[in-house]
Amino acid sequence: MLRVEETQVPVEFSQELINKFDEIVARYPAGKQKSALLPVLHLVQAEYQWLSSAAMDKVAEYLQIKPIEVYEVASFYSMYFLRPSGKYVLEVCRTGPCALVGAEKIMDHIEQALGVKEGEVTADGLFSWRGVECLAACGFGPVLQIGPEYTFYENLTNESVNNLIEDLKKKG
Amino acid sequence: MARKLLLEHINVPGINTFETYRSKGGYAAVEKALKSMSPDDVVEEVKKSGLRGRGGAGFPTGMKWSFLAKPEGVARYLVCNADESEPGTFKDRYLMTNIPHLLIEGMIVASFALGAKTSYIYVRGEMMPQIRILEKAIAEAKNAGFLGKNILGTGYDLELYVQPGGGAYICGEETALLESLEGKRGNPRIKPPFPAIAGLYGCPTVVNNVESIAAVVPIINEGGEEYAKIGIGRSTGTKLISAGGNVRKPGVYEIDLGLPVEEFLFSDEYCGGIANGKRLKAVVAGGSSVPILPANLFLKTINNEPRLMSYESLSDGGFVSGTMLGSGGFIAFDEDQCIVRNTWNFARFYHHESCGQCSPCREGTGWMEKVLHRLENGHGKMSDMDLLVDVSKKIEGNTICPLGDAAAWPVASAIRHFRDEFEWHVTNAAVATTRNYGLAHYADPLPKLETA
Numbered sequence A: 001m002l003r004v005e006e007t008q009v010p011v012e013f014s015q016e017l018i019n020k021f022d023e024i025v026a027r028y029p030a031g032k033q034k035s036a037l038l039p040v041l042h043l044v045q046a047e048y049q050w051l052s053s054a055a056m057d058k059v060a061e062y063l064q065i066k067p068i069e070v071y072e073v074a075s076f077y078s079m080y081f082l083r084p085s086g087k088y089v090l091e092v093c094r095t096g097p098c099a100l101v102g103a104e105k106i107m108d109h110i111e112q113a114l115g116v117k118e119g120e121v122t123a124d125g126l127f128s129w130r131g132v133e134c135l136a137a138c139g140f141g142p143v144l145q146i147g148p149e150y151t152f153y154e155n156l157t158n159e160s161v162n163n164l165i166e167d168l169k170k171k172g
Numbered sequence B: 001m002a003r004k005l006l007l008e009h010i011n012v013p014g015i016n017t018f019e020t021y022r023s024k025g026g027y028a029a030v031e032k033a034l035k036s037m038s039p040d041d042v043v044e045e046v047k048k049s050g051l052r053g054r055g056g057a058g059f060p061t062g063m064k065w066s067f068l069a070k071p072e073g074v075a076r077y078l079v080c081n082a083d084e085s086e087p088g089t090f091k092d093r094y095l096m097t098n099i100p101h102l103l104i105e106g107m108i109v110a111s112f113a114l115g116a117k118t119s120y121i122y123v124r125g126e127m128m129p130q131i132r133i134l135e136k137a138i139a140e141a142k143n144a145g146f147l148g149k150n151i152l153g154t155g156y157d158l159e160l161y162v163q164p165g166g167g168a169y170i171c172g173e174e175t176a177l178l179e180s181l182e183g184k185r186g187n188p189r190i191k192p193p194f195p196a197i198a199g200l201y202g203c204p205t206v207v208n209n210v211e212s213i214a215a216v217v218p219i220i221n222e223g224g225e226e227y228a229k230i231g232i233g234r235s236t237g238t239k240l241i242s243a244g245g246n247v248r249k250p251g252v253y254e255i256d257l258g259l260p261v262e263e264f265l266f267s268d269e270y271c272g273g274i275a276n277g278k279r280l281k282a283v284v285a286g287g288s289s290v291p292i293l294p295a296n297l298f299l300k301t302i303n304n305e306p307r308l309m310s311y312e313s314l315s316d317g318g319f320v321s322g323t324m325l326g327s328g329g330f331i332a333f334d335e336d337q338c339i340v341r342n343t344w345n346f347a348r349f350y351h352h353e354s355c356g357q358c359s360p361c362r363e364g365t366g367w368m369e370k371v372l373h374r375l376e377n378g379h380g381k382m383s384d385m386d387l388l389v390d391v392s393k394k395i396e397g398n399t400i401c402p403l404g405d406a407a408a409w410p411v412a413s414a415i416r417h418f419r420d421e422f423e424w425h426v427t428n429a430a431v432a433t434t435r436n437y438g439l440a441h442y443a444d445p446l447p448k449l450e451t452a
Ligand SMILES: Cc1cc2nc3c(=O)[nH]c(=O)nc-3n(C[C@H](O)[C@H](O)[C@H](O)COP(=O)(O)O)c2cc1C
Pocket: B052, B053, B054, B055, B056, B057, B058, B059, B061, B081, B082, B083, B084, B085, B086, B169, B170, B171, B172, B173, B174, B175, B207, B208, B209, B210, B212, B213, B401, B402, B403, B406
């Protein structure tokens, strides 16, 4: 159920971000600006790593809809984070076809390598991980993705996961 | 080697760019349709082709198009369903990644046929890289005069936009998709009215799968009759199959419908057999929602005829001994796989993805997940199998959208065909948590089935 980690840290969208919102709103007929909600939330999350209630209220204000219309959408879809996440969220597909080729072992390995349980954030704030459902890459499992670019890593092995984590640590 | 209609140029370097795609004959279908055909002519060709929706349900595309209401002065929409979330299915991602202009070209022709002036491609949000690929392709096509105002000087205007989803399997269901595109939760709508009458923003709308729309391109280029010559019976044309699980060569293959399943599974042109020299135990032929079959019943129908990759042959025997072509998400299970564990995994998936509107689906999927979990972990009871079948029957047919059925069928079919493996999990609970039941007799000659 909806649990937004309350932070009232004020949110001001940059002009650059607003311009991107405007561009999206122009795709729909007049008066149908609510259609922009999902893409706008993706942009906000890419900027702040998660959707605080303050940020969602700002989105409501921008789209001229009620805050509840934003909350109910943000809480329905699995891609939106309603509490702070790590900078890099490793999202591993756990569904049937990937499980057939070792997804569960990869998740165990990630838990061990990062030293945090599913959904928790590492002390340095850099990583969290979770299992997600079929990512439409079933022939190349196990797979994981990392937002906000949603870069894909296929045919995972313990070694490739270690290398990925090392690379991301270096990037910081 | 069968003819490829969709993937013929997939390995041409640079085929993801407008220039290369065009140099290989791309956008000829747009020129032909817009310059020499009426919208109704295009619909007629698609009808003649016999093309059936590639998103899972297999509904004839031309017929769907001809149902579209056309009230004066009301906008009409074409929405492409690129939500691709059915476990086992990864063909649309492959197509959009490698040959995005094929989808764009199909969208232009289909939008023209339907009289849409604005069309959307709804792509699941996780496919951000594909969204960027499509946006680039759209910009290129627009630059070349194939989108925007007065396309190729014909007076036809079309704007095409890409819309990301937010991560929800249910948004692949067409009315949930439309809700989502309107900026709402993905709760399926009660039908009727159907989208053809009241779809996006209450306007007449057609929703079609990526592959269905791409197939319109060869249909217009070659003519519907030529397209219909490929395939068998009412399964015309070619189909993309996503092959995964324990096959030796996973990937996306374009097959002529009617290819024998044995050839698809074991020949080197396609799956190349089972990985690591193992034996085949079971197959889910059309995405996680369709009934699972043991190897023997998959390779041959109950009447001992070789099964073919076609809508009719795969469903031969109904739910007693058959399955469905579905979305073409082909999952092979080798002899080491545990059917109970996989059934639990799928039930967990459907419970997670239920939108929660109907109690039979919301509660029933939760029950199935729980009971399967205890069976898999050695706490099951002999009565659990009947309980599962009972719950699945109570979901089936009693919900707003077909997700309920999609959740019920995999469980019911697993118990129908693999009941001894489920029972073994109860009678050998301690062993069942440490090793798998194995191949048993599932690859042996056909069993005698009672009619249900
Ligand atoms: C739960 C559920 C999920 C679905 N997911 C998809 C999907 O990811 N892609 C798709 O094209 N169709 C999906 N469908 C089928 C669509 O509702 C619809 O039939 C299809 O997009 C129509 O296009 P077509 O006629 O070209 O196949 C789904 C249906 C249900 C009930």
